[in-house]
Amino acid sequence: MKVFLVFAHPEPQSLTASLRDVATHELMALGHEVNVSDLYAMGWKSNIDRPDFPMLAPDERMRVAYASGSAFLTGTLTDDVKAEQAKLLWADAVILQFPLWWYSMPAILKGWVERVYSAGFAYGVGVSNECRGGDRYGEGVFAGKRAMLVVSVGGRQENYSSRGICGPIDDVLFPINHGILYYPGFDVLPPFIAWETDRMDAPGFEAASSALRDRMQSLETTEPIPYRSLNGGDYEFPGQTLRPELGAADAFGFRLHVRE
């Protein structure tokens, strides 16, 4: 397989970087091709702004989605963005690896999504009408590819359990797994989480490394999270709401969008 790992941590000596090396070494030992975008090391530009769209007239109002779609269509995206899009198209599997900062991905990775996910490429594609919502949530440019998160969390697993103060980790990661990965068509694997990374000792690191190697070994075979396809019949249009007869009677929120 061709595996593209997008890495977002500023410190090469960090635990997160050590886990990246565990993952990439295991993938290569398994015979996979691996390509890593180390965003901090690349000096990745985080902020989507006017210099991203060189064809925009200086006094023209920048509508981000329109400017992005136009630049994608005319091949005038910046070279750094084109290179990341090419890596995504090359890959059979994409891994986003990052520390959980303030309940989300680091800004540098969020900015990678904002800039690399052009309109016409990762969103704004396909037919939208009274019975379809475009090629998204289960369809899209990355259909047939796998994706997974590898996340370092400073807190304890219990803090992110069903009744933990931080909210369930699956809900915390839902906007990324469902909203960023499933949206343009990836099959999204359950995330790999390293817990309590601020106080991990050597045996803890060995255990996390071993579990991560297992996940790399099963990258081709792990069952994806069974999110419901937007256009597969489970949703009503134009509201794009789950049909009333679907989902557990007492269910609410993000978990409704995972098939039982």
Added chain:
Amino acid sequence: MKVFLVFAHPEPQSLTASLRDVATHELMALGHEVNVSDLYAMGWKSNIDRPDFPMLAPDERMRVAYASGSAFLTGTLTDDVKAEQAKLLWADAVILQFPLWWYSMPAILKGWVERVYSAGFAYGVGVSNECRGGDRYGEGVFAGKRAMLVVSVGGRQENYSSRGICGPIDDVLFPINHGILYYPGFDVLPPFIAWETDRMDAPGFEAASSALRDRMQSLETTEPIPYRSLNGGDYEFPGQTLRPELGAADAFGFRLHVRE
């Protein structure tokens, strides 16, 4: 009141910017003092990295939380970060205004949080032991101050309803409202949302402006979201999980952390 508005949109002619002007004009007309950080216009540096911590030895491993706490304690944070911290301390109310991009805030605003929320300032404060979890989730440096989100959403409100494909908007915003605002002590007001901003016509803009002016008029009196205080007796330690007798029997996830 002193109101600090943090604004994150790259286009001065955007709808989001127009709504910002509606909000700030109304606040000033009401006699409030208003300070705006327009992050794109300021050229805000999004990525937290080694130059944020000038006292770190060149070959020293950067542990972000420790480096941040040490720089805060020794007064060696960068001037841009110090200035934003001073504005937060000055304010009685803080408004974060942004377009919802990929189900979260823009990278530039996420990077503002990562850099301005220093350890020892916004987290890592207070006593943590077998019956307390530090000064956070209802306590902290911003206790007594109000905060609210003003968000532009391209999608339709129904897409973000209880059964909508995007998930309920309160859940989508929970990691920000609860995890970024309530965490360091803010009283968090219900968000103001402008829907379908990509296709808003003049009457739609007038309606949104009028609703936003109403929210600015009630900034001092709107009831905050009744999140449960971490140290107020509702949680068990050390897991920081909601006591089993609390919350609706069928409730799950983020909504458990709002009092009924």
